[in-house]
Amino acid sequence: MSDEELLAFAQFISFVQDVRNYYSWLTNDDDLVIEVASILKRPADQVDFMVRAALNALRRMDESR
Incomplete structure (x- = not known):
């Protein structure tokens, strides 16, 4: 994944x-x-797919706290 793609996905996760x-x-x-x-x-x-991937990322962040 390029830096631009990572930034876009991070923004989508935030959204x-x-x-x-x-x-x-x-x-x-x-x-x-x-x-x-x-x-x-x-x-x-x-x-x-993107929403579920974002939710999985959010869950992993919550679990790591």
Whole structure:
């Protein structure tokens, strides 16, 4: 991954975290994928992998604390 790609993914992780925090009633990953897709105006299947990867990264960060 290039530096630009890493930066873009880090920004996406931050975006997913903001969505997760703002929409606290979204209690499962599927609902969060749908909400992020609607915000980005993309089909859920286009953002599913990226959202789940971002959530996994956030979980790993939470576990390491």
